Amino acid sequence: MHYGYFNGTIAPTDQLAVGTTDLGLLRGYGLFDYFLTYNGRPFQWDWYWERFQNSAQRMHLPLPLGKEETYAVVMDLIERGGGADTAFRFVMTGGYSPDSISIDRPNLLILTEEIHPVPPVQYEKGIKVILDDYVRDMAEVKSTDYKRVILMAEAIRGAGASDLLYQKRGEISELSRSNFFIIKGERLITPNRHILHGITRRTVMQLAQSDFRVEERPVLLSELYDVEEAFTTSSTKKVLPITQIGELTIGDGHVGPKSKFLLERFNELVKNW
Amino acid sequence: MHYGYFNGTIAPTDQLAVGTTDLGLLRGYGLFDYFLTYNGRPFQWDWYWERFQNSAQRMHLPLPLGKEETYAVVMDLIERGGGADTAFRFVMTGGYSPDSISIDRPNLLILTEEIHPVPPVQYEKGIKVILDDYVRDMAEVKSTDYKRVILMAEAIRGAGASDLLYQKRGEISELSRSNFFIIKGERLITPNRHILHGITRRTVMQLAQSDFRVEERPVLLSELYDVEEAFTTSSTKKVLPITQIGELTIGDGHVGPKSKFLLERFNELVKNW
Helix, strand or coil, X not given: CCEEEECCEEEEHHHCEEECCEXXXXXXXXXXXXXXXXXXXXCCHHHHHHHHXXXXXXXXCCCCCCHHHHHHHHHHHHHHCCCCCCEEEEEEECCECCCCCCCCCCEEEEXXXXXXCCCHHHHHHCEEEEEEECCCCCCCCCECCCHHHHHCXXXXXXXXXXXXXXXXXXXXXXXCCCEEEEEECCEEEECCCCCCCCHHHHHHHHHHCCCCEEEECCEEHHHHHHCCEEEEEECCCEEEEEEEECCXXXXXXXXXXXXXXXXXXXXXXXXXX | CCEEEECCEEEEHHHCEEECCEHHHHHCCEEEEEEEEECCEECCHHHHHHHHHHHHHXXXXXXXXXXXXXXXXXXXXXXXXXXXXXXXXXXXXXXXXXXCCCCCCCEEEXXXXXXXXXXXXXXXXXXXXXXXXXXXXXXXXXXXXXXXXXXXXXXXXXXXXXXXXXXXXXXXXXECCCEEEEEECCEEEECCCCCCCCHHHHHHHHHHCCCCEEEECCEEHHHHHHCCEEEEEECCCEEEEEEEECCEECCCCXXXXXXXXXXXXXXXXHHCC
């Protein structure tokens, strides 16, 4: 059973519910964060907390709990779940509003969820993504605004793809819920703007440091034509190879050794977390 | 007491609550509509229903209820509220999601709410708005995305203003939750794109037909310098004069006779609705 926390109360998540004047629900005014635990410990907790705090600040929402208090709630929820590894979703909204628009005080949810791992075949074959002419508004804030990818779900399925790769005026930013990397020789390159600064992205850049020259900079569509490998990173995707972007085949269309190497490094890290 | 409907159940609104896997809450995937009743009858019901249906279609959400069924719910809620005039808020989200991203079936809320009328002084003196370099994504769909105005609440207050007037590359679209009109002589002009097609806007254009030349077309910032009057329209604002836009005073800074005339026409219409 999954447990969650809502404004001071801990209960099974299916017993938690949010009233109808919540500004996340009525006005899309909400932010979130998402991480996994490994060996019963939250992965990269300091970095996630820092990002959550930044998102809250950028959205002018005061955090109802401090870092230590929140960590205590997280550990409590892990224990109640029997200590097994789980996904955590933090959701903070503008809270209950007296007039459907003004903020009084935020609502904070801390939910544990089942982990939905990527099907192994996707690591073996890589995934296909399709290009989408879009850039997220305030991409660096982890707001709850994911309208675009849900709206495009049919288009993604119709193309036999797994996700969108956002680009605007020829500059690539990110996938709908994960970051983007390309490999050219010893260079590992990832976009530096109009993106959410992923924690897995940051972890992978750190892991790659000794074997690659890591470049954070604008990445253009025109650069895709001679990349050797491409992959995407997120908490659940880890290092997931991309072998096709629209009609373009990446490298020879197979998962490349460098992506595999980085995935292995990542798996080693979390195994001993 | 206010009553509401949620997926087939009618109850006092403070007893209705939405589970934590709702895609409106988690992913901002929701749309809504909002209207008032006059003399116990929904104002411009056919037009509101048409718009709600269009928004739902644009967001690929099948409506759980047809027009007649929905009307029956609306009338039931009016009766339970003792027949007094009320505000209705329809909210439809992507529903409960098995994996926080895929749609199963929508959640539909039909809520009655207290009407928050504009303070009379605003009709006497007009309001101030400030310009904001922004345009709503999919403005013509009444999605729940109102992050921008909540984020800008402090800036609005700090400027002694009531709202934002969105403009992008010199072209005006709308206020954060209402439409925009200017008057030059016998011409009543309102932007035609990047806007939500307001029902009050449509009503006012219809009412104005016999006394004005109504123009729906792009409106440029540069046109503001010689307008006589400006106003905004919405369900609750009706025809609300704008006397200041940023540092620019509109006309002589007082509420003009043509805005007053249109407000009177509107008030007559709803009085006899």
